[in-house]
Amino acid sequence: MLLSTGRAPEALASGEGPLVEGAYLTPYCDHVNLEPLNGTAQVTADRVDLWHPSQHSEAAFCVAVEETGMDPRKVHVHPTYVGGGFGRRVYGNDVRMVVAVAKKANGRPVHVIWSREESMRQGRYRPMEAARLTARLDADGLPGALRARAAGAGYSLTGLSDSVYATVIPNVQMETHALPIHLLTGPYRGPSYNSNAFIIESFIDECAAAAKQDPLEYRLRLLAAWPDPHWAHCLREVAAQSGWGEPLPRGQGRGVAISNWAGRGKPGAGTTVAAVARVEVSKAGELSVRQLDLAFDPGSVMNRDGVLAQLEGGAIFGLNMTLNEELTIRDGRVVEGNFHEYPMVRLGDVPTLRIHFGGVSNGERFSETGEPPVGPVGPAITNAIFAATGKRVRQTPLRKQDLAWA
Numbered sequence: 416m417l418l419s420t421g422r423a424p425e426a427l428a429s430g431e432g433p434l435v436e437g438a439y440l441t442p443y444c445d446h447v448n449l450e451p452l453n454g455t456a457q458v459t460a461d462r463v464d465l466w467h468p469s470q471h472s473e474a475a476f477c478v479a480v481e482e483t484g485m486d487p488r489k490v491h492v493h494p495t496y497v498g499g500g501f502g503r504r505v506y507g508n509d510v511r512m513v514v515a516v517a518k519k520a521n522g523r524p525v526h527v528i529w530s531r532e533e534s535m536r537q538g539r540y541r542p543m544e545a546a547r548l549t550a551r552l553d554a555d556g557l558p559g560a561l562r563a564r565a566a567g568a569g570y571s572l573t574g575l576s577d578s579v580y581a582t583v584i585p586n587v588q589m590e591t592h593a594l595p596i597h598l599l600t601g602p603y604r605g606p607s608y609n610s611n612a613f614i615i616e617s618f619i620d621e622c623a624a625a626a627k628q629d630p631l632e633y634r635l636r637l638l639a640a641w642p643d644p645h646w647a648h649c650l651r652e653v654a655a656q657s658g659w660g661e662p663l664p665r666g667q668g669r670g671v672a673i674s675n676w677a678g679r680g681k682p683g684a685g686t687t688v689a690a691v692a693r694v695e696v697s698k699a700g701e702l703s704v705r706q707l708d709l710a711f712d713p714g715s716v717m718n719r720d721g722v723l724a725q726l727e728g729g730a731i732f733g734l735n736m737t738l739n740e741e742l743t744i745r746d747g748r749v750v751e752g753n754f755h756e757y758p759m760v761r762l763g764d765v766p767t768l769r770i771h772f773g774g775v776s777n778g779e780r781f782s783e784t785g786e787p788p789v790g791p792v793g794p795a796i797t798n799a800i801f802a803a804t805g806k807r808v809r810q811t812p813l814r815k816q817d818l819a820w821a
Contacts, residue, residue, distance in 0.1 A: 416576075416589075416590070416591045417588070417589070417590050418576040418581065418587070418588070418589040419587070419588045419589075420581070420585075420586065420587045420588075421560070421585050421586030421587060422560075422586050423560045423561065423562050423586040423587055423588035424562070424588065425586075426551055426559055426560030426586040427549055427550075427551050427560045427562055427586075429551065431551070432551050432552045432553055432554065432559065433551075433552045433625050433626070434549065434550070434551055434552075435549070435550045435551075435552065435558075435618075435621055435622050435625045436547070436548070436549045436550075437547070437548050437617065437618050437621050437807075437809055438545070438546070438547045438548075438809060439545070439546050439547075439548070439613070439614045439617060439618070439809045439810065440543070440544070440545050440546075440809070440810045440811075441541075441543065441544050441609075441610040441613060441614070441810075441811055442543050442740070442741040442742065442811065442812070443540045443541060443542065443543050443598065443741070443742040443743075443744070444540060444541035444603060444736060444740040444741065444742060445535050445538045445540055445541075445740070445742055445749075445751075445757065446499070446500070446501040446502060446503035446538065446539075446541075446603060446604075447499075447535070447740075447757065447759065448498060448499035448500060448501065448503055448504070448534070449498045449499045450468060450497070450498025450499055451528060451529045451530065451531055451533075451534040452503075452504075452509040452528070452529040452533075452534050452537075453468070453509075453513075453526065453527060453528035453529060454466065454467040454468070454509060454510060454513035454526075454527055455467070455513070455524055455525065455526040455527075456479070456513045456514045456516075456517035456524070456525060456527075457517060457520075457522065457523070457524035457525070458483055458485075458514065458517045458518045458520070458522070459522040460522075461489060462485075462489050462490075462491070463479055463480075463483050463485050463489060463490040463491065463514070464491050464493065464524070465479050465490070465491070465492045465493065465510065465513070465514065466493045466495055467492065467493075467494070467495065467509075467510055467513065468494075468495045468496065468497040468498065468500075468504060469492075469494065469497075469504055469505075469507075469510065470497060470500040470502075470504040470505045471504075471505050472492055472494045474505070474506075474507050474510075475492055475507060475510045476490060476492045477507070478507035478510045478511050478514070479492065479510060479514050482510075482511050482514040482515060482518075483514060483518065501603060501604040501732070502539070502601060502602035502603045502604060502606065503538065503539060503601070503603075505601070505602060506539055506601065509529070512527060513525075513527045531752065531753045531754070532752035532753060535749065535751060535752050535753070535757065536748065536749045536751075536752055538599070538749070539599045539600060539601030539602075540598060540599065540600050540601070540603070540742060541600070541603035541609065541610075542567045542568045542596075542598075542600040542610075543567060543568075544565060544566070544567035544610040544611075544614070545565065545566050545567065546563060546564065546565040546566075546575075546614045547563075547564050548561065548562070548563045548564075548614065548615075548618040549561070549562045550562075550584075550618070550622055552622065552625060552626055555636075556622075556625075556626030556627075556628055556633075557584075557622075557626070557633075557636060557637060558580070558584045558622055558637075559584070559585060559586060560584070560585070560586035560587070561580065561581075561584045561586070561587050561588075562587075562588045562589075562590075563575060563588070563589050563590070563614075563615075564590045564591075564592070565589075565590070565591050565592070565611075565614070566591070566592040566593075566594055567591075567593070567594060567610075568593060568594050568595075568596045568598075568600055575589055575591055575607070575611050575614075575615075576589040576591075576680070577678070577679050577680035578611070578615050578680065579638070579641055579646070579675065579680065580615065580619065580637065581680065582641065582680060583637055583638065583640045583641050584637075597747065598744070604729070604732055604785070604786055604789050605676060605729075605786040605787070605789040605790055608674070608676050608786065608789070608790050609733070609736065609789050609790060609793075611790075612672070612674035612789075612790030612791055612793070612794060613737075613790075613793045613794050613797075613811065615674075616672035616673065616674060616790075616791060616794035616795075616798070617794045617797055617798065617807075617808075617809060619633070619634065619637070620670070620671075620672075620794070620798040620801065621807065624801070629660075630670070630671050630798060631650060631654050631659055631671050634650060634671070634673060635647055635650060635651075638650070641682065642682040642683075643682030643683050643687075645683075645687060645712045645774065645776040645778075646673060646675075646687050646689075646712075648712070648774055648776070649673065649687050649688070649689040649710045649711060649712055649774035650671070650673055650689045650710075652689070652710035652771055652773040652774040653671070653689040653690065653691050653708050653709065653710035653771060653774070654671070654691065656708050656710065656769065656771045656773070657669065657691035657693070657706070657708035657769075659671070659691060663693070663803075666695055666696055666697065666698070666803055666804070666820075667693065667694065667695045667696075667705070667803050668693070668694055668696075668799045668800065668801070668802030668803030668804070669691055669692065669693050669694075669799050669802055670691070670692050670694070670794070670795045670796060670797065670798025670799030670800070670801065670802055671689070671690070671691050671795055671798060672689070672690050672790075672791035672792075672793075672794035672795040672798060673687065673688070673689040673690070673791055674687070674688060674787070674790035674791045675687045675688075675787070675790075676688075676782075676783070676786050676787035676789075676790060677782055677783065677786075677787075678782075683778065683780070684780070684782070685782050685787070686711060686712065686713040686714075686782040686783060686784060686787040687711065687712045687774075687787070688709055688710070688711045688726075688787045688788050688790065688791050689709070689710050689711070689774065689791060690707060690708065690709050690730075690788070690791035690792050690795040691707075691708045691795060692704060692706070692707050692792070692795035692796045692798075692799045693705045693706040693707075693766075693799060694796060694799040694800055694803055695803065696800060696803045696804050696818050696820065698819065698820055698821065699819055700817060700818035700819035700820070701818075702738075702800070702813060702818055703766075704734065704738075704764075704766045704796060705766050705767065706766050706767040706768075706769070707730055707734070707766050707767070707768050707769070707792065707795070708769045708771065709726060709730060709768075709769070709770050709771065709788055709791075709792075710771045710773060710774035711726060711770075711771075711772075711774055711775070711784070711787065711788070712774045712775055712776050712778075713775070713780070713781065713782040713783065713784055713787070714775075714776060714777075714778040714779060714780030714781055714782050715775065715776075715777050715778060715779070715780065715781055716772070716775055716781075717781060719772070722784045723770055725783075725784040725785040725788075726770045726784055726787075726788045727768055727770060728785070729784070729785055729786060729787065729788035729789050730768055730770075730788045730789075730792050731760065731765060731768070732788075732789050733788060733789040733790070733791075733792030733793055734760060734765070734766075734792055734796075735759055735760045736789065736793065736811070736812075737792060737793035737796055737797070737811050737812065737813060738760060738764075738796075738811075738812055738813050738814055739757075739758045739759060739760065739812050739814055740757070740811070740812055741811070741812045741815065742757070758814070793811060796813070797809075797811075797813070800813075800818060804818060804820040805820065806818060806820055
């Protein structure tokens with residue numbers, strides 16, 4: 416896919432102004448639902464009952480009908496609470512297995528449950544994505560031209576061109592290349608957005624550093640041409656609440672990032688989230704995320720407690736994705752099978768987490784809040800690492816990166 420506005424190749428080749436380049440990589444990840452795949456079904460000659468924690472009950476119903484060949488009026492799906500889904504439970508392959516086993520049980524109800532290893536090694540994974548971004552800065556330090564080239568599979572490549580920067584930068588070329596891979600991939604909380612927010616917000620920070628400008632003010636200058644003023648409002652709110660600009664001890668730093676989920680590159684749409692992370696990195700490279708502040712704008716808020724829970728959960732999901740998560744493939748199969756090989760954040764690892772409602776615009780829309788916070792948390796953390804150590808991290812998970820500094 417190719418998106419092109421202006422004359423990006425010519426502007427990049429002009430030799431006028433600093434050239435900024437960065438290559439980024441995000442790995443395969445599993446959904447790691449707390450509740451493994453499971454379900455209960457009873458199949459008799461004239462009725463099917465399915466008790467199942469699906470994210471899409473209608474799809475589960477269709478799969479049960481197809482697998483049994485039963486009259487749809489005789490198929491009954493009983494939704495149960497979901498012990499974590501994050502996109503994994505939107506597929507019907509688990510439903511099909513449960514019903515297929517129950518068909519052989521002579522009318523008795525059967526509960527089928529996957530082991531943790533089976534769940535992890537039979538997943539629909541967040542695709543790996545690699546990207547290289549290049550920008551030519553104008554005399555004012557802002558990007559006059561931007562080229563982004565990304566390669567991956569499935570969901571990893573949707574949404575890159577929806578970035579607000581594709582609108583406010585005059586010369587832009589976005590290229591995406593779909594690669595044939597044998598692994599099953601699928602939606603993973605914030606499909607494509609989770610990788611692309613990390614890639615783009617990391618690169619904008621690199622541009623700010625090259626221009627020797629404050630990363631927050633740099634974004635505000637870029638967004639001055641964006642017709643939705645609430646992006647800038649979210650940035651100012653999170654900056655004020657997080658203590659942006661206040662001095663920190665050596666080895667500590669703050670980083671900022673902003674992204675939008677479901678807006679599809681349009682102003683006044685989707686949910687915008689701005690994040691500031693404060694980190695501490697020892698000289699030996701031990702990382703501690705001390706504080707996360709988020710300001711957001713979904714339009715309007717109907718249920719304050721529900722929105723708070725969604726933003727907190729999404730922020731912690733993004734934290735773990737950034738710090739820990741990576742699946743490795745060896746000889747065509749997933750290596751990791753359980754939590755001793757695929758670490759997750761524990762309660763003691765969660766930093767001070769503060770959600771600020773001052774960025775809400777109280778507009779007409781009610782956009783979602785579960786997936787948007789996943790995007791800016793990762794780049795805010797890695798940008799904070801740069802502020803603390805001078806080391807630029809372009810790949811996750813951070814537990815595998817050398818963060819030592821002198």
